[in-house]
Amino acid sequence: MNAQTTSAAFNPQEVLRAQVRWRALEIVFWVATLAPFVLTPNYLVLCSQIAIAALFALSLDLLVGYSGIVSLGHAVFFGVGAYSAGLIAKNGWGEPISGLILASVIAAAFGYFISFIMVRISHFALIMVTVGLCLLVGEIANNFHDITGGDDGLQGVKMWPIFGMYKFDIFGRTAYVYALIATFLSFLAVRRVVNSPFGLSLRGMRENQRRMPAIGAPMKKRLQVVYVISACFAGLAGALSAQTTQFVALDALSFQRSAEVLVMLILGGAGRLYGGLIGAAIFMVARDQLADMNPQYWYFWLGLLLVIVIIFLPNGILGGLAALIDRLRSRRS
Amino acid sequence: MIARFVSLLFDGFAYGMLLFVLSVGLSVTLGMMNFVNLAHGSFAMVGGYLAITLMNRAGWPFLATLPVAFVAAAVFSVVLERVLYRRLYRATDLDQSLLTIGIVFMSIAIAAYVFGTNQQPVQLPDYLRGRIVLGDFSFGVYRLFLIVAALVITALMVLGLEFTRFGAQVRACVDNQRMARGLGLNVDFVFMMTFALGSGLAGLGGALAIEPMGLDPNFALKYLVYMLIVVAVGGLASIRGAFFTAGLLGVIDIFSKYYVPWIGGFILYLVMVGLLVWRPNGVFARR
Numbered sequence: 001m002n003a004q005t006t007s008a009a010f011n012p013q014e015v016l017r018a019q020v021r022w023r024a025l026e027i028v029f030w031v032a033t034l035a036p037f038v039l040t041p042n043y044l045v046l047c048s049q050i051a052i053a054a055l056f057a058l059s060l061d062l063l064v065g066y067s068g069i070v071s072l073g074h075a076v077f078f079g080v081g082a083y084s085a086g087l088i089a090k091n092g093w094g095e096p097i098s099g100l101i102l103a104s105v106i107a108a109a110f111g112y113f114i115s116f117i118m119v120r121i122s123h124f125a126l127i128m129v130t131v132g133l134c135l136l137v138g139e140i141a142n143n144f145h146d147i148t149g150g151d152d153g154l155q156g157v158k159m160w161p162i163f164g165m166y167k168f169d170i171f172g173r174t175a176y177v178y179a180l181i182a183t184f185l186s187f188l189a190v191r192r193v194v195n196s197p198f199g200l201s202l203r204g205m206r207e208n209q210r211r212m213p214a215i216g217a218p219m220k221k222r223l224q225v226v227y228v229i230s231a232c233f234a235g236l237a238g239a240l241s242a243q244t245t246q247f248v249a250l251d252a253l254s255f256q257r258s259a260e261v262l263v264m265l266i267l268g269g270a271g272r273l274y275g276g277l278i279g280a281a282i283f284m285v286a287r288d289q290l291a292d293m294n295p296q297y298w299y300f301w302l303g304l305l306l307v308i309v310i311i312f313l314p315n316g317i318l319g320g321l322a323a324l325i326d327r328l329r330s331r332r333s
Numbered sequence: 334m335i336a337r338f339v340s341l342l343f344d345g346f347a348y349g350m351l352l353f354v355l356s357v358g359l360s361v362t363l364g365m366m367n368f369v370n371l372a373h374g375s376f377a378m379v380g381g382y383l384a385i386t387l388m389n390r391a392g393w394p395f396l397a398t399l400p401v402a403f404v405a406a407a408v409f410s411v412v413l414e415r416v417l418y419r420r421l422y423r424a425t426d427l428d429q430s431l432l433t434i435g436i437v438f439m440s441i442a443i444a445a446y447v448f449g450t451n452q453q454p455v456q457l458p459d460y461l462r463g464r465i466v467l468g469d470f471s472f473g474v475y476r477l478f479l480i481v482a483a484l485v486i487t488a489l490m491v492l493g494l495e496f497t498r499f500g501a502q503v504r505a506c507v508d509n510q511r512m513a514r515g516l517g518l519n520v521d522f523v524f525m526m527t528f529a530l531g532s533g534l535a536g537l538g539g540a541l542a543i544e545p546m547g548l549d550p551n552f553a554l555k556y557l558v559y560m561l562i563v564v565a566v567g568g569l570a571s572i573r574g575a576f577f578t579a580g581l582l583g584v585i586d587i588f589s590k591y592y593v594p595w596i597g598g599f600i601l602y603l604v605m606v607g608l609l610v611w612r613p614n615g616v617f618a619r620r
Contacts, residue, residue: 070426129606303441311420
């Protein structure tokens with residue numbers, strides 16, 4: 001470990017290359033995502049939702065974990081993506097893949113537009129503006145009842161089969177394959193981004209906001225770029241959700257959704273790529289089990305989970321595991 | 334037409350004063366202790382539910398429940414502060430927000446479990462009901478009561494801050510925490526007392542809000558946005574800023590609900606985002 005960090009100081013390229021290299025555990029993780037087809041074929045619908053939530057949490061990780069930008073309104077991009085995909089399909093173009101790409105491009109464009117506001121403010125004001133924008137867009141969606149269906153949600157979304165061959169079935173088989181592939185490809189892209197020199201500069205920004213401009217990094221521009229990337233993937237997640245469920249509820253834009261995705265990320269561990277994915281899986285399974293008992297009281301468990309994670313596991317499950325492994329290692333040596 | 338306008342203005346101002354009582358404590362916590370306490374609405378809910386229980390179950394008169402609501406919310410908040418908040422004073426904004434949102438979610442579920450999800454029915458005493466008619470204009474007695482109560486509270490706070498020993502300590506801690514500590518002030522104690530006072534006011538506001546705003550488990554979240562607008566726009570730790578902002582917010586909200594109801598919360602959020610982008614430290618903030 002120590003030898004690696006010393007050589008790192010001399011050769012930054014080598015460090016980045018080492019981070020890009022695939023580890024055995026990562027391959028195991030992605031192979032394990034195929035297990036539900038064999039082990040729990042009755043839960044594929046839930047699995048597709050987990051994949052979508054994981055992608056959404058991953059997109060938030062780019063902001064919260066890697067760039068140190070707080071967002072308590074990330075659902076706004078999810079919602080824009082979801083409504084875009086839903087409206088495209090409803091208005092006669094039900095081809096999933098092109099619809100997916102178009103919806104995420106719309107979300108990215110929206111993110112670009114918003115990023116001009118976001119880079120100007122920080123701290124408490126930033127948290128409030130992200131919340132406010134999410135509520136604002138939610139209110140717009142609610143008011144344009146004729147287009148979005150308002151409170152009733154966007155109904156009548158009809159998707160064509162993927163490649164004209166694979167229909168979205170009620171068991172969620174196609175949905176899971178589709179969502180998993182989209183999430184995996186997005187993950188590859190995000191993984192590449194965070195392990196690039198650009199990603200390194202974002203982390204530098206997270207660690208010290210004054211120093212990065214001082215060494216010549218144009219931080220506002222970089223932040224805008226990461227905002228657009230994050231919005232794009234959040235929109236992609238929203239679009240996936242709209243396409244696989246063939247429905248968009250107003251709750252796609254709600255404060256609760258923004259809070260939930262943050263919980264997933266913090267639960268898993270921010271700034272670790274896999275934190276959001278694992279957090280999403282645990283969160284969604286827990287919700288599926290607990291909300292079955294009584295959806296009303298799910299909020300209690302959600303709140304308790306938040307308090308426990310923040311107090312006892314500030315770096316999330318993965319952070320806790322990493323600290324544990326480090327401790328074991330140092331004890332042995 | 335004019336009569337309608339005046340009475341809307343009056344209602345809006347009364348509503349704004351209620352918002353002021355509810356949120357002034359949050360402004361203090363944020364400004365003084367630099368702690369993002371999104372659970373402020375939950376403190377208000379404690380006061381509200383306690384007042385309604387005392388009234389409907391134990392038959393207490395409305396006015397007698399108000400001080401109890403104040404004390405209960407203050408005590409509740411101090412317990413939370415000792416057990417949870419103080420661990421996170423040095424944590425990031427995000428961690429603080431998440432912890433307190435967790436508390437909000439729990440309080441919503443607990444309120445739903447204990448009291449059900451319906452709005453609580455409230456019977457105000459006779460002397461607070463009805464309307465006072467002056468020529469063309471008529472004013473709700475309870476609205477008038479709210480305004481008077483808020484003005485009294487504001488006066489007490491301003492006088493307390495300006496002319497008492499404790500007030501001077503609070504001002505010292507707000508202005509320069511390190512210096513205050515250096516001069517031998519027990520900053521932690523001052524913070525705790527101020528926090529308790531602010532939360533107590535939220536509890537009092539919660540009890541006062543039962544009739545005009547309605548009390549259901551979602552109260553903590555629904556009015557959180559309003560409270561945050563008051564704080565964000567009014568500037569941190571500024572009683573004057575919170576007062577003006579709350580008054581204005583109440584009037585805008587009532588007017589937009591009456592004249593342009595289809596816009597709903599849209600204007601509110603737009604104003605909030607716009608003002609925050611324009612002046613991130615609050616419109617009335619001290620420089």
